[in-house]
Amino acid sequence: MATSTIESVTAPARRTVAPKTPRRKKSAIRWVGPIAVFFVMIGLWYGLSAIYAAKDQGYFVPYPHQVLQALTDPDTFSDLMDALLHSTEVAMTGLVIAIVLGMLWAIVMSQASWLERSLFPYAVVLQCIPILALVPLIGILFGYNFQARVIVTILISLFPMVSMTLFGLQSVAKQQRELFQLQGASRLTLLRKLQFPAAMPSIFVGLRTSAGLAVVGAIVGDQFFQRGNAGLGVLIQVYASRLMGPQLYSAIIVASLLGVLVFVVFGWLGRLVVGRWYDFS
Known part of the structure; x- marks a missing residue:
């Protein structure tokens, strides 16, 4: 009787389980929209x-x-690829520096609340300063070529790395932190074995955001500082001044595709690193 009772209770639960959607069908549905x-x-x-x-x-x-004809024109395509190469170089250089500075800044602030109160307001100020207001100063101090473009890229893409890394480092559960402290773990051990693993999803969210902003920073820096190797920003200005509409739109599309590509690459890296433990979408 006990067995029949259990079966009568569990049978409806088994019937209500929804069939799994095939993976190919899910992929097709995802791309239809x-x-x-x-x-x-x-x-x-x-x-x-x-x-x-x-x-x-x-x-x-x-x-x-x-616009498609302009993209496939050999001369325009050659100019776009040269400019794309220079803009990518600026964006990736500024992004790497922003990642290192942002993570170090966040690590320092995560060590004590008084350090966070002392340093975080300056990260907010840096984010809120209009880049146009800093352009003359950057040009005077660092010139008007590659270095100035990289600095603009760093300023635009730094804040997401600082804020998201700090959020991730501080998201560790209080019980886990206390357990490490009871075992006599040092600050370095706590950071390396507890805080950093817990912060990885947030760090990669910051990386994706900063990567997209780095491309924006490279284009903006190009338009402000036009010496040296011309990037996509310079090319956009040239096409706009000459009323070359198809070429202008083709340059804008290439710049947008660069931003999308960088965003997708860092999203893929995030899924690769933390996808097993976190739904990184």
């Missing part, structure tokens, strides 16, 4: 281009196929 939105945007783009073409202002919003 973005592809549909893409075609809608292309349709809206064609409509807007037709409106400007009727006003004899087609260079403001060229047709998508004209």
Whole structure:
């Protein structure tokens, strides 16, 4: 009787289990939405281009196929690839420096509350200062070429690394911290074996955000400091000043794809490192 009672209780629970969706079907469903939105945007783009073409202002919003023709033009493509290489170099250099500085800054602040109260306001101030206000000073102190571009990139991409790393280091449960302290663990052991593993998801969120901002910083720095090797920012300004609409849009698209690529790469690294323990999406 006991066995039949257990079976009668558990049988409905077994019937309510939903069947698993195949992995291929999930992947297809995931891509349907973005592809549909893409075609809608292309349709809206064609409509807007037709409106400007009727006003004899087609260079403001060229047709998508004209932008594609500009992208495949050998001369334009060569210029875009050269500029992309220089902008990527600036973005990655500034990003690496921002990662190192941001993590060190956060580690120092995580050691004591008085250090956080003393240092974090300056991270906020650094984030809130308009870059335009610092451009003349950066140019005077560091010149108007590669170094100045890197500094602008660092200033734009530093704050997410500081804030997210600090948040992750402070997210350790109080009970776990007390357990390490009862075992006589040093600050270095606590940081290496408890705080850093717990902070990895937050650190990679900061990395993804800073990586996207580093590309923005490289483009912005390019437009401010136009000496040395020209990047995408300089190319965008040149095309805009000459009213070369298709080439201008192609440069903007390449810059956007660079930002998306960097964001995706760091997202993949995050899933690779912490995907087993954390739903890193």
